[in-house]
Amino acid sequence: MTSFLDAPPASVMDVLRGERATRPSANNTAAAGLRAMLEDAIYELLGPDLRDVPLTVRASSLRRDSIVSTNSAPLAQVRGILINQALRLLCAGVTVDDVCREASLAWCAEAGANDLTRYVDQLDDDETARLAADVEAHWVTLKRSLGPLSNRWLPRTSLRAYQRLAGGNVILRDVIDLMVGTTSSDVASVVLLDVTTSPLDEGAERVMRYHALVQTLRTSIVPLRTSMFSTATGELWSSDVNDETLARALGDVLDVLRGLAT
Amino acid sequence: MTTLTHRRLSQHVMNRLIAESPEEPAALTDDHRRSLSARFRAVTSVQHRRLDAWMVERAGRADGVFRWSPATARRVLGNAALRRSVFEPQLTRVDAVDVELTDQLLRHNAGYARPGSLAWYLASCSSAELGLVSAEATNWTTQLAEAAECLCDPWQVATSDAYYDVARARTTLRGRRDLVVTRDSRRVLVRVRMGAPGKSAGPGLRADLTIDALAEPNGLAAARVIGLWPEAGVVLSVDGTMADLRAGARDLVRTAVTRQRQHLHLAA
Numbered sequence: 001m002t003s004f005l006d007a008p009p010a011s012v013m014d015v016l017r018g019e020r021a022t023r024p025s026a027n028n029t030a031a032a033g034l035r036a037m038l039e040d041a042i043y044e045l046l047g048p049d050l051r052d053v054p055l056t057v058r059a060s061s062l063r064r065d066s067i068v069s070t071n072s073a074p075l076a077q078v079r080g081i082l083i084n085q086a087l088r089l090l091c092a093g094v095t096v097d098d099v100c101r102e103a104s105l106a107w108c109a110e111a112g113a114n115d116l117t118r119y120v121d122q123l124d125d126d127e128t129a130r131l132a133a134d135v136e137a138h139w140v141t142l143k144r145s146l147g148p149l150s151n152r153w154l155p156r157t158s159l160r161a162y163q164r165l166a167g168g169n170v171i172l173r174d175v176i177d178l179m180v181g182t183t184s185s186d187v188a189s190v191v192l193l194d195v196t197t198s199p200l201d202e203g204a205e206r207v208m209r210y211h212a213l214v215q216t217l218r219t220s221i222v223p224l225r226t227s228m229f230s231t232a233t234g235e236l237w238s239s240d241v242n243d244e245t246l247a248r249a250l251g252d253v254l255d256v257l258r259g260l261a262t
Numbered sequence: 263m264t265t266l267t268h269r270r271l272s273q274h275v276m277n278r279l280i281a282e283s284p285e286e287p288a289a290l291t292d293d294h295r296r297s298l299s300a301r302f303r304a305v306t307s308v309q310h311r312r313l314d315a316w317m318v319e320r321a322g323r324a325d326g327v328f329r330w331s332p333a334t335a336r337r338v339l340g341n342a343a344l345r346r347s348v349f350e351p352q353l354t355r356v357d358a359v360d361v362e363l364t365d366q367l368l369r370h371n372a373g374y375a376r377p378g379s380l381a382w383y384l385a386s387c388s389s390a391e392l393g394l395v396s397a398e399a400t401n402w403t404t405q406l407a408e409a410a411e412c413l414c415d416p417w418q419v420a421t422s423d424a425y426y427d428v429a430r431a432r433t434t435l436r437g438r439r440d441l442v443v444t445r446d447s448r449r450v451l452v453r454v455r456m457g458a459p460g461k462s463a464g465p466g467l468r469a470d471l472t473i474d475a476l477a478e479p480n481g482l483a484a485a486r487v488i489g490l491w492p493e494a495g496v497v498l499s500v501d502g503t504m505a506d507l508r509a510g511a512r513d514l515v516r517t518a519v520t521r522q523r524q525h526l527h528l529a530a
Contacts, residue, residue, distance in 0.1 A: 031272070085390075085394070088393065088394060088397045089390060089393040089397075091397060092394070092396040092397045092400070093356070093393075093396075094389055094390065094393035094396075096390075101390075102388070102389070102390035102393075103390070105388050105390040106390045106393060109332055109390075110331070110332055110333070110394055151354040151357055154354075154355065154404050155400070156400060156401045156405075157397050157400075158401075159493075160456075160493045161493055162457065162458045162493050162494045164458065182404075182408060183273075183408050184407075184408050184411040184412050217495060218492075218493070218494070218495035219271065219492075219495060220270065220272035220273070220495070221273075
């Protein structure tokens with residue numbers, strides 16, 4: 001049986017931007033309370049003493065895969081980095097013909113020589129071709145799904161965040177692959193997107209919440225939406241950020257800290 | 263006594279810091295300039311030295327040779343793009359970054375760029391690298407614009423950093439400034455930095471305050487220098503008091519001494 005859709009499937013950007021008219025007012029009051037709750041809970045967990053080495057929480061700390069992730073393989077890491085670079089080029093309006101080569105050039109310009117770039121340099125022809133084909137496949141999924149990205153939405157890529165808590169005992173680190181919208185508006189308009197090359201799972205939900213929490217702490221303004229897109233499956237998970245999202249993110253962070261502290 | 267303050271970044275914090283800045287900042291006189299010049303002259307140097315807040319924060323430790331990269335190019339392009347988008351509001355910030363990038367490339371093609379300049383670096387980049395430079399500059403200009411748009415007082419993007427050549431001391435001081443906010447007759451400087459502030463961020467801000475005052479013909483200090491770290495969501499500030507100006511000058515001289523000792527150690 002052949003069936004026809006009433007409308008073309010929504011692109012990632014369509015979902016992220018949503019209906020302009022239904023956006024809530026910017027919440028710039030929640031951050032102080034969240035920070036206080038987090039500080040109190042960390043104090044109960046770690047006590048008053050300053051640690052020699054701070055506990056660092058990253059988005060990857062929240063995945064907690066029970067099995068060894070396929071992403072821990074260096075080639076998968078490289079693929080993730082290259083797709084992220086390709087996303088940056090796409091957002092900057094660069095026409096990408098050979099995604100693997102151009103993303104590699106951008107990566108080397110950004111990171112310089114490191115263990116991973118040296119690892120890529122010593123790949124043989126077969127492995128290089130396999131990596132290029134893999135990156136190309138993920139790139140095609142990303143390019144087809146992302147949809148048009150207007151410059152007026154203020155796209156920013158690879159935005160870093162760094163939050164010191166409990167007098168420096170705890171550090172929250174985060175990198176958001178793509179952020180659109182502004183924090184200087186009266187309505188909530190900031191949308192966060194994480195692009196991953198692995199399939200989405202329960203850990204992805206925690207990561208989405210973590211992005212929202214760190215962004216709230218960083219700018220003191222609650223983002224409108226947090227999302228995650230998998231270039232492996234073409235799936236997009238997106239959820240509006242509300243008090244419950246942030247409270248759950250806080251719980252997730254404390255769970256990670258409990259694990260790190262023991 | 264230091265006037266260093268530390269605040270979490272929020273929409274109102276910047277405005278409050280500007281509104282509460284001292285109404286009568288200190289001013290450096292010719293005697294101050296002569297005294298500083300004498301102190302720098304006492305630190306002998308064969309080569310011309312350039313000092314800035316970053317060196318003060320690093321306690322004069324050598325950082326290696328400067329090289330252009332997307333991360334080092336973003337501030338120049340990002341500030342220029344924001345300045346352009348203020349004067350040409352029809353341009354989006356991304357478009358303004360592209361225009362600035364194209365301007366640099368045209369400068370190189372016209373033969374006006376000297377080796378080692380930003381235009382020279384950009385001309386040597388592939389399209390992918392240029393895309394990354396553009397992405398980094400867009401991040402910078404957007405973060406700077408978001409900070410500026412929340413301000414209630416008139417602001418402008420600084421046309422250049424503050425430079426001061428210390429007389430007969432083979433020393434150039436460079437003070438960073440990104441936004442200049444005007445409130446009544448006083449100036450407040452905003453300096454944006456990526457990453458998170460370290461323990462020596464305060465001395466860095468004081469160095470910028472002192473260099474800015476030295477670069478002013480009448481020696482009048484900015485009422486306040488605000489250091490903004492958007493990635494960490496932190497705002498630090500120092501006031502334009504004589505105590506802070508003196509502390510800034512002392513740190514700069516100390517940095518010159520440390521660097522001189524390093525040179526001597528290397529020579530030995």
